[in-house]
Amino acid sequence: MAQVLEFKLPDLGEGLTEAEIVRWLVAVGDVVAVDQPVVEVETAKAMVEVPCPYGGVVTARYGEEGTELPVGAPLLTVAVGGTGGPGPAPAVEQGAGAAAEPTGTAASAESAVSSEYSGNVLVGYGTAGPAARRRRVRQTAPAATPAPVAAPAPAPAPTRQGPVPVISPLVRKLARDGGLDLRRVRGSGPEGLILRADVELALATARDHREPAPAPVAPAPSVAPAGERVPLRGVRGAVADKLSRSRTEIPDATCWVDADATELMAARAAMNAAGGPKISLLALLARICVHALARFPELNSTVDTAAREIVRLPDVHLGFAAQTPRGLVVPVVKDAGRRTAESLTEEFGRLTEAARQSALTPADLTGGTFTLNNYGVFGVDGSTPIINHPEAAMLGVGRIIPKPWVHRGELAARQVVQLSLTFDHRVCDGGTAGGFLRYVADCVEQPAVLLRTV
Incomplete structure (x- = not known):
């Protein structure tokens, strides 16, 4: 049986x-x-x-x-x-x-x-x-029949005694915002569990009873804009909430500089020509970032607004922006400051592939302390990034293209990149942010500068 x-x-x-x-x-x-x-x-x-x-x-x-x-x-x-x-x-x-x-x-x-x-x-x-x-082999079978939404009850349910069977905080908030007493709602879920559909139905029923039937009037033009409506939920909704919170809470400022990346590109080519695993440009930029953060630790921090304190973080967990079919995500390379260029290249590759396959875990997406945004892959020169809340700064990297440049007193075609830094003005002033960005640019122009800290 x-x-x-x-x-x-x-x-x-x-x-x-x-x-x-x-x-x-x-x-x-x-x-x-x-x-x-x-x-x-x-x-x-x-x-x-x-x-x-x-x-x-x-x-x-x-x-x-x-x-x-x-x-x-x-x-x-x-x-x-x-x-x-x-x-x-x-x-x-x-x-x-x-x-x-x-x-x-x-x-x-x-x-x-x-x-x-x-x-x-x-x-x-x-x-x-x-x-x-x-x-995976799937057998032919009729489509599932979803549980129907309960029809409006002719009379309100009797007031419930004891605890209300609600699991989701979203359902409680929805009822609270609508002034609905959950003890008077009959749940359609298992063991009387109150679902979101039950609350929305009860609110709609109450609204229908309160509002009198409208008098016949001439039809007014619709004020709602026409077009496709895409719900902000899931990963896209979480990104929207975080960006909105960043703009609301963080007084950000942006500074930028053009840098001659010719020597950096040559150094990468020499590394890859020597044999062994290939080194990505993103890995070299990450190495530059972690060394710059060691010199300017104010930017590897977060602000505790409740305690009115700046919390400087001991380790660098480097996030990087990755575009996926379902939206923008920011995977995090843990302990980036302790990794070699080869290790960084390998981890960037692993996380990028997991993002494309929608296989990132919550642990892969949390814990970042600083973000590197390589928007140059989209063919753009510059941008003013929005800080990834609750971090304090983000470095943006534009595309690297040949441009006229004065090199050693003469005009020459050089590989030029625009670097931009958006920072939380609460954690530091423009002098610190400018010093960080100038150091990054110096390392891009002369990678040998890193040898002082290796």
């Missing part, structure tokens, strides 16, 4: 309370193994795959691709036991209560999954790349 178990969206760690379904990896009727990834979700930190702790036949999926779910909401149900092969899926009752609650060993398995996600590095995330997903 098969037992139908429900698998809920587990706690993803890092304080994350919700995730968006990006892609289902299984369909109703598929046979899944224990710990097989069943869905790809995007959080505010990264896009990851979620494994299911049960093995059996998928009998239902909850939520279409693009749907946001809170932690603890049902993801899918699996019939376990008596499923010797890929036969027809057990009958599934329609409606919100289609799946049975996990009990006994099933509940223990789900608890184990939640604990697995409690650290900074999400265990099991990003382990199967696109090639592995393409090799």
Whole structure:
């Protein structure tokens, strides 16, 4: 006799309370193994795959691709036991209560999954790349029937006694902003869990009861702008929030300088001609940055606004901007100050590839103390970067192109690059920022300057 178990969206760690379904990896009727990834979700930190702790036949999926779910909401149900092969899926009752609650060993398995996600590095995330997903065999089966949204109740639910079954802080905030008493809301989730859709429905119902029917008037032109609307959520939403906070909280200023990078390009060519692993230009710029930060530690810091203190950080964890199909991300190279040019090249390559494959973990995206932004790869000369909150500065590097330049008293064609530094004016004055940028430019023009600190 098969037992139908429900698998809920587990706690993803890092304080994350919700995730968006990006892609289902299984369909109703598929046979899944224990710990097989069943869905790809995007959080505010990264896009990851979620494994299911049960093995059996998928009998239902909850939520279409693009749907946001809170932690603890049902993801899918699996019939376990008596499923010797890929036969027809057990009958599934329609409606919100289609799946049975996990009990006994099933509940223990789900608890184990939640604990697995409690650290900074999400265990099991990003382990199967696109090639592995393409090799996954999927059986033909009818599309999942999502749980229907509950229809408006003719009368308000009776006032609830005791604790209110709400998991997501987002749901609580939504109700609080709308002046809604959650004790009077009937949840459509398992065991009466109040979901975001329940709160939005209750607010809409209350609004309909408060507002009188409008009198017939001539149709007015719509004030909403026409065009495609793209939700700011997931990684894109997190980036938008961080940039807005940076502009709101940080009094930033920008200075820039042109530098002759001819000698730096020649030094890189000589390194790569000597054999061994190739050294990237980004790695050389990173080496210059960490040495400059050792001379000007004010820029490797953060501001504790509550304590009104500047916190100078002992280690350099260097972030770098990387463009991906799903938006801009900033992976972080940990302990950049202790790495060689070869080690930096290898780590930049690893993180860049993980970003392209949407396989970065939250640990890869957090903890930065200074950011290097090589926007020259987009073919532009200069920019005024926005500081990656809560850091104190960002160095921008434009494209390196031949330009007329006075070299040793004569006009010559040289490889010129524009460097820009945006800094938090609370941590230092223009003299410190200018000194940092001038030192970086000197190292670009004469890489031998670094030999003094090697």
